[in-house]
Amino acid sequence: LSANSITIALDAMGGDMGPRATVGGAALAFRQNPNLKFALFGRSSDIEVQLKRFPALRAVSSVHHCDQVVLADDKPSIALRQGRDSSMRKAIDAVSHGMAGAVVSSGNTGALMAMAKMVLKTMPGVHRPAIASVFPTIKGQIMMLDLGANIECDAEMLVQFAVLGAVYARVVEGIERPSVGLLNVGSEEMKGHDELRQAARILNGIKFPGRYHGFIEGNDIPMGITDVVVTDGFSGNVAIKVAEGVGKLTGHFIRQAFKSSPFAMLGALLAYGGMKRLKHRVDPRLYNGGMFLGLNGICVKSHGGSDDVGVANAILRAAELVHHGFNVQVAAEIESVMGQESFLSPVNGDGV
Amino acid sequence: LSANSITIALDAMGGDMGPRATVGGAALAFRQNPNLKFALFGRSSDIEVQLKRFPALRAVSSVHHCDQVVLADDKPSIALRQGRDSSMRKAIDAVSHGMAGAVVSSGNTGALMAMAKMVLKTMPGVHRPAIASVFPTIKGQIMMLDLGANIECDAEMLVQFAVLGAVYARVVEGIERPSVGLLNVGSEEMKGHDELRQAARILNGIKFPGRYHGFIEGNDIPMGITDVVVTDGFSGNVAIKVAEGVGKLTGHFIRQAFKSSPFAMLGALLAYGGMKRLKHRVDPRLYNGGMFLGLNGICVKSHGGSDDVGVANAILRAAELVHHGFNVQVAAEIESVMGQESFLSPVNGDGV
Numbered sequence: 001l002s003a004n005s006i007t008i009a010l011d012a013m014g015g016d017m018g019p020r021a022t023v024g025g026a027a028l029a030f031r032q033n034p035n036l037k038f039a040l041f042g043r044s045s046d047i048e049v050q051l052k053r054f055p056a057l058r059a060v061s062s063v064h065h066c067d068q069v070v071l072a073d074d075k076p077s078i079a080l081r082q083g084r085d086s087s088m089r090k091a092i093d094a095v096s097h098g099m100a101g102a103v104v105s106s107g108n109t110g111a112l113m114a115m116a117k118m119v120l121k122t123m124p125g126v127h128r129p130a131i132a133s134v135f136p137t138i139k140g141q142i143m144m145l146d147l148g149a150n151i152e153c154d155a156e157m158l159v160q161f162a163v164l165g166a167v168y169a170r171v172v173e174g175i176e177r178p179s180v181g182l183l184n185v186g187s188e189e190m191k192g193h194d195e196l197r198q199a200a201r202i203l204n205g206i207k208f209p210g211r212y213h214g215f216i217e218g219n220d221i222p223m224g225i226t227d228v229v230v231t232d233g234f235s236g237n238v239a240i241k242v243a244e245g246v247g248k249l250t251g252h253f254i255r256q257a258f259k260s261s262p263f264a265m266l267g268a269l270l271a272y273g274g275m276k277r278l279k280h281r282v283d284p285r286l287y288n289g290g291m292f293l294g295l296n297g298i299c300v301k302s303h304g305g306s307d308d309v310g311v312a313n314a315i316l317r318a319a320e321l322v323h324h325g326f327n328v329q330v331a332a333e334i335e336s337v338m339g340q341e342s343f344l345s346p347v348n349g350d351g352v
Numbered sequence: 353l354s355a356n357s358i359t360i361a362l363d364a365m366g367g368d369m370g371p372r373a374t375v376g377g378a379a380l381a382f383r384q385n386p387n388l389k390f391a392l393f394g395r396s397s398d399i400e401v402q403l404k405r406f407p408a409l410r411a412v413s414s415v416h417h418c419d420q421v422v423l424a425d426d427k428p429s430i431a432l433r434q435g436r437d438s439s440m441r442k443a444i445d446a447v448s449h450g451m452a453g454a455v456v457s458s459g460n461t462g463a464l465m466a467m468a469k470m471v472l473k474t475m476p477g478v479h480r481p482a483i484a485s486v487f488p489t490i491k492g493q494i495m496m497l498d499l500g501a502n503i504e505c506d507a508e509m510l511v512q513f514a515v516l517g518a519v520y521a522r523v524v525e526g527i528e529r530p531s532v533g534l535l536n537v538g539s540e541e542m543k544g545h546d547e548l549r550q551a552a553r554i555l556n557g558i559k560f561p562g563r564y565h566g567f568i569e570g571n572d573i574p575m576g577i578t579d580v581v582v583t584d585g586f587s588g589n590v591a592i593k594v595a596e597g598v599g600k601l602t603g604h605f606i607r608q609a610f611k612s613s614p615f616a617m618l619g620a621l622l623a624y625g626g627m628k629r630l631k632h633r634v635d636p637r638l639y640n641g642g643m644f645l646g647l648n649g650i651c652v653k654s655h656g657g658s659d660d661v662g663v664a665n666a667i668l669r670a671a672e673l674v675h676h677g678f679n680v681q682v683a684a685e686i687e688s689v690m691g692q693e694s695f696l697s698p699v700n701g702d703g704v
Binding site for chain 2: 243269282
């Protein structure tokens with residue numbers, strides 16, 4: 001076995017498709033990254049049935065039986081108190097015990113965040129963890145956070161998210177000085193909440209592993225105007241869900257257009273290759289994986305509706321964070337940023 | 353002249369294309385609605401040159417010379433103080449003097465809102481005006497507000513926006529009991545800001561000219577889950593701009609797909625009719641017109657980049673609001689809603 005092997009703790013029961021998709025996804029990920037090993041948590045009989053399909057995966061996996069499963073509609077507070085023996089909780093425990101480098105789950109987002117925060121704890125110096133993900137743009141891809149962990153964010157939290165995002169773009173994507181934009185309703189300095197204006201002032205004053213671009217607007221995200229987009233969890237969540245919905249709507253309209261006449265149907269056949277590449281380019285499964293950043297341990301949330309391909313991408317994303325030592329780098333950068341003078345004594349508010 | 357004639361006060365100088373687009377737009381709108389008359393404000397020589405192209409429009413238009421023009425990057429506060437002789441201000445004045453039924457401008461949004469608020473004043477009982485617009489969905493169209501007038505909104509404002517939206521959907525779109533959704537990050541009752549939860553409680557308790565649907569998420573908007581979407585101006589602005597950006601991105605990818613091979617190019621030719629209908633269906637120009645609701649007078653903001661088609665749609669939207677007596681109906685409904693017990697004594701917050 002390679003010295004660089006990375007063990008992923010997988011909540012095999014999470015998501016609408018359960019072990020079929022999680023184990024299938026592990027097999028797919030393993031084919032792409034042979035350094036992976038797996039610790040699978042859940043009903044062992046269900047997991048073993050699926051593992052039979054993938055002998056190579058079976059050889060690098062351990063199965064850990066758990067009777068309990070956190071359900072999609074369980075309240076996070078209930079899951080936290082009553083889910084101590086759940087597959088989700090045990091998979092997170094595996095990271096805190098050093099048995100795995102990262103945990104991946106397609107289960108209940110709120111429960112996963114609550115458990116991950118309690119078990120792994122927030123990184124020293126980080127105020128609150130954030131959920132981050134990458135999305136396709138006209139130029140390539142963009143990294144955005146927070147996507148829903150924090151409904152309200154103060155200026156310091158937004159600045160820390162900028163650091164988390166910049167470290168990700170530099171360490172994982174290899175961008176030397178990633179540009180970071182703050183999502184606002186206009187690019188002028190006086191626009192938006194007081195927290196945003198204060199975050200902008202701090203980002204203009206500190207040294208951090210990125211370059212502060214300024215305020216950006218919603219339409220700048222798909223254009224890839226910056227490498228990283230920082231926003232509060234409410235707006236971030238609205239933004240990604242609107243994008244998802246518009247994508248679906250467009251797909252529906254395109255299918256209608258291609259069905260509108262025999263000529264259009266023939267046209268669709270001829271354009272099949274190109275349309276297939278387009279579909280691939282915006283395939284949400286390839287961007288699956290909400291990274292919980294700012295915890296003492298890597299935790300990635302896979303979409304509840306994920307199939308094998310989606311789960312595989314969430315696993316590969318988690319493995320990348322481990323491989324590049326993301327958390328070690330973040331810890332150092334957060335410490336450096338928080339100690340800088342312009343962070344400690346920002347020019348105060350606008351009297352709002 | 354018809355007894356039903358509606359006069360539109362048009363800021364002829366607003367927008368990137370100036371009088372060419374505004375006068376051209378007026379001509380287009382007039383062709384679709386012969387009950388329209390126009391009062392055109394701006395540099396008379398520039399306007400007259402354009403009017404020469406449209407003798408029929410000339411016959412129903414008056415031209416009012418103004419030397420001043422509010423520029424796209426003028427600060428609203430400056431425009432307010434120094435723009436008393438501007439085409440934008442004079443067009444708004446025309447509504448307050450009863451000379452026109454509505455004002456339409458493609459100029460600076462912030463300045464237009466500031467001037468409209470000062471001149472027309474907020475409707476009795478309405479806390480703050482909102483910007484509203486309609487968007488295409490899988491089912492037809494949806495009306496959404498606020499899109500940027502109010503960065504922060506309390507529960508009462510959100511409830512009033514729900515009333516404004518419901519009256520619009522009923523009076524203008526003819527939907528008997530329009531459904532109204534509150535934009536949130538999840539559909540569960542405990543999700544989101546305290547203001548949202550309180551607004552939900554009030555909407556559940558009052559009688560208003562719509563049906564409260566509950567919380568909706570960003571992806572529900574393009575699916576047309578409700579007739580009206582209510583949100584604060586920050587999230588609303590992010591939502592429409594993300595949708596605009598994703599639409600642009602998809603258009604770019606589709607063009608790339610059709611150019612990817614000779615087969616695809618032939619396919620594009622064959623599917624041309626269907627694709628053209630698709631493009632028409634999501635054409636942002638057809639949905640142009642940000643309605644400023646809650647003022648004592650109809651004011652519609654046309655997109656700064658609007659051409660004739662865009663301006664025409666903003667004018668037709670303004671005319672519809674006048675034609676259906678939107679403001680009279682809203683005034684009555686706001687008064688009724690604000691007097692209801694569950695509005696006056698909402699169960700108070702969650703201690704947040």
